[in-house]
Structure formats: C-alpha cells, structure tokens
Amino acid sequence: MEHAVEAIKKYKRFLVTAHVNLEGDSLGSQLAMKELLEALGKKAVIVDSDPVPGHYKFLPRADEVSNNIDKKLIFDAVIVLDCPTLRRIGRVRELLKKNKPIINIDHHISNERFGGVNWVHPNASSAGEMVYRLFKNMNVPITKEVALYLYIAILTDTGSFNYDNTSSITHEIAGELLGYGLDPALVSERVYEQRSVADLKLLGLVLSTLKLSDDGGAAYLVITRKMLKDTGVDVSRSEGFINYARSIEGVKIAALFKEDPKDRKRISISFRSKGDVDVNSLASCFGGGGHIKASGCTMEGSLSGVKNKVLSKIKEVLHGRNISFK
C-alpha cells in the first residue's frame, strides 16, 4: 500500500479505470477513488470501456464516468482498479502511453502485476475495501457519498456478506460506512430490486430447462436464442441465473449454457462450484478460465454437441463414473 500512497502523492492528474462490464465494486471503487484524489487537490477522470449499468445511474456523479476513448486526454498516471489483467480494461488500453505509470490496485489472487506500482491484496473483500484503506491511511474524511460508493462495492462483491471473501473486518467496515447515514434497505432496493417483468419471464423459462445428474452432483440450465428473442431480454440480464442451479442441495458443479444471440455456432458456458470442486481447471479444458468456484468458457458448435462434451467432462471431474442427467 505504501507504494500506492506515494504514487498518488507524487502525481497530479489521474486517469482512473476498471474492468469491462462494470458492476458494484468496479464502479464504487472508481467513484470513491475520484473523490479521494479530488480531496487531495488532484485532478481525476474516470474512463471505462463499458457504460454505467442502468441500476447504478442513481449514484452521485455516475454521469461523470466517461466511455469516450479520447486520445488527447492529458494525465500523469493511470490507476487501474479491480483488474487481474490489463486486458480487462478493454478499449481503455488505447489510452495507455509508455511513459505514463500504471498504479494497479486489486484484490484478485490471480492479478498479473502489470503495473509500475502493484498493490494486490487478496484478503480484501473488494477493491472498494482497498480504497477505504487509502482514505484511512491518507487521513481523508469519508463523506456520505464516499460511504455509499464503498458500501455498494463491498455489499455486491461479497454477495451481501455471504461469500468467502467476507471477514470480521468486512463487517466492521460496513458497519462504519452505514454510520455515515446510509439506509441499507434503500441501497438494497436501488441495487437489487430493479428487475423487469421480462427478466423474470426469462428466469421462469430458464428454470424450466433445469436438469440434475442422476447422482445429484451436477445441475445445468440453458438459455436459448429463442428465449432471448421471445422475452426481448438482453443476455447480460441473466447474470446470477446460474446460482439457481448451484443452490440445489448436493450439487457440486452448476453449468449454464447460453446460445450466442448473434453467432449461431457459438455457445458460452458459465460454471459455479460448491465445496472444494475446482471449476477453473474444468473451464480451462475448453480454453476458458476464472476462479476456483466461478469460471467460464466459449465453445463452437451446436447446443447439443457442446452440452454433450461439457457434461461428459463434468462427470469425469466429479468422479469418472458414468452419470446421466434427468
């Protein structure tokens, strides 16, 4: 952390960025970082490859997150938040210049140390928790807005304090942040209760495809192109659907097969595991990857062909026995 603090003190104008497909942590940690830098008398611009998702537009200053890759942008250093690899910042790579140092602040254990300064803290629940520590270390007062950004970062990245990145410290910080005048129920409504009727209709259709292996150790769901067309829902709204397959008692591996809405020969597959089953190596068998408990890959072929290949591999991973899905 000391090197990150030094670098922040040293430079004047910052480009702040994070990974593609913005969510609570990448967005909250960037907005809080901008406030930190401004409180220190610095200039900061947030540029991301993807837009702010609709349900986060209520955040103060969310409209200052730019998606404009303006090559004339002037800055002294780049702060990259919540990114294990530099590839994950997407189009913002075009703004990077050889002589502009990168400050890499991340909590992913797989972080590739791509920065000039690398503060990687895998025990932190979220990038937001790391930015919280910067506020404390640099004696910058936390405002209600900053508390909101950091609380949302922690809330969403811990799955409401249910994932294994939740610790006593996570709760201590969340408790302190609520103390700045946040209403947890109101935040929860804004973040989580923004579904559409079509989203729920799609969920209903996807749940009707649920299949369980005959030994109960694996379950899968399918999203077809037709379902997306019939409901008019964007496939990005299906985030979290796979957790329904994972939530079945006894299931160790859950899979979600998604037909690509545009490319008829492309299927993307998400994996989740419970207990100590490693779906990172499962996904890597098909050229994908991720974390031990959450991973994914993309394959070419028909839905049934891809399904057969993946389900055979799942059986192998689980116990090499010949199990079937019902």
Add this chain to the structure above:
Amino acid sequence: MEHAVEAIKKYKRFLVTAHVNLEGDSLGSQLAMKELLEALGKKAVIVDSDPVPGHYKFLPRADEVSNNIDKKLIFDAVIVLDCPTLRRIGRVRELLKKNKPIINIDHHISNERFGGVNWVHPNASSAGEMVYRLFKNMNVPITKEVALYLYIAILTDTGSFNYDNTSSITHEIAGELLGYGLDPALVSERVYEQRSVADLKLLGLVLSTLKLSDDGGAAYLVITRKMLKDTGVDVSRSEGFINYARSIEGVKIAALFKEDPKDRKRISISFRSKGDVDVNSLASCFGGGGHIKASGCTMEGSLSGVKNKVLSKIKEVLHGRNISFK
C-alpha cells in the same frame, strides 16, 4: 433488559419456546438461550409447536428441540423468544400454567407485552441480537456453537444485512461472531443453498404467472393447487417467491395468491411493499395483518373472485385510479 437478567438469575428450570413456523431467528435465539442458561448452571428445555426445518437440522443440538407437548414437564419459568403475541407459540400454550412466570424477549414493535417480564427492543435486528446482549451482560463466554446460532439468527432476519433492521451495531456483532471461527460461505450454503429441483420447477411455473399493473405500481404471482400437485412441492417451500414480484423496478405493492392445497374454497394472500406503502392496513381490510412492509390474509372464494377483490383494493390504495393488470 435488567428485569430479564434478574428473572434468569432467579429461576432454575426454564421452558424455552418461540413462534410457530420456526426459522433462523427463532431457532438460533432459542438454541443460544439454552446454552446461556446451561452455562449459568440452569436447566433448559426447548419445546416448539413446529419441527425444525430440514435445512436447519445441521445445527448442533437441533435434535434437542422437542415438539412433544408433555403436560408433565416441570419448569419454574417460560422464556418466549421472537413472538409479538402469545398466540404465536401455537400448541405450546397448553403447557403454560398460571403460577409460572413468562419472560417475553422480542424485537417486534407490535409486541403485546404478554409476559410478567417484557424486554421488547424494536431496534434490535433480531431476537438473536438480544440474546447476544444477554451473553455480554451476564459475562457468559460465547462459544463457536453459540456464535453460529446467533450469526444465523442475524443473517436470516436481516435478509443478509439488506433489510432496514440492519444497523452499524448489527454489522459489529456479525463481525465479532465470525471471529469465533465461522465460515460465512459455508453457513450461507447450509442455510440458503438447500433447494430441490422441484422447488425450482415450481418457481419457474409461478414466475410464468407474473402480472404487472399497467401503471407499473403493483405486481402479482399465483400458486395454484395444480402447480403444487404437479411438482410435488409443499407450499411452505414457496417462502420468498413473493420477493420476485417486489423486486420489479417501480413496483410498490406485490401480492402472491396461494390456493390452499386442501381447502378448495380458501386462498391465502401475501403482500410486500416498497418505499412507504403500508400493506398492514391493506391486509387488515381482509381480516389479516402483519407489518407495514410485509403482511398477509386468508380469504374464502374462487381464485378469480378473490383476485378481483384484492386487486381492486390494491388499485385504491395505490391511487384510486382505475388500473388494469397485463
């Protein structure tokens, strides 16, 4: 609290009970209370009207929760946890005797002060949080088992720290409890990830019934007798389904109509609200009740007849305008 502490010190043999339809808080607070009493050298027996739900049977000593209404049971005092009214303890009322004092420990604002001692603390997140305070006040060390009971009580009663009963203190306590060696991800799996395939098939069918009012302010779902029969799922497994209707952006009132599996003329209805809409008074129009944001009632009639009555009333409550459901 002092009166509760005095009463606990005074008596020797306790009957501990809580409300019908045991859930995380009623169960966790009772099991922790039994540990507290035993640590103080007292005797304690837990007797409840309903059995321990399957997904809580993993809790240590859950098998000591009795459903046997044994009128020969000997005790000096009764501790009633998490009950706004004495009616809510169900069949355990048969064990109450005139000369046996009742110690009423509860966090519901509507608590009817039915005890000889009444410690009612509406700012506590849960009955578990109140039992935690007893441990602290009486200097009884918290074991890992007690931490598990209290953590589950708090986790489930706050909807994973998302409801408006969550405060800075709630997080402080949760953080301390995790520090006794709990694995939050493992607890979450045991408590929340115990669905069956049939549960999810039922959810899929129920979601296909989703209707939204044309002004977007209300949404409802239906569970028919046929759905329960086709999936073989007990209606008690549909707890939480109503939250899907509530989670739609802009919805202020959500309703779930359930056909009674046995009585062809009986429909039970649950209500949930967002923002400041009062569904307690809505339910009371039909002889039901509950809280401002969560209530319910039971009505006689056909599904379509009951639906029409309730939906008209919802329109009235929302704005008196003539809205229709699509």
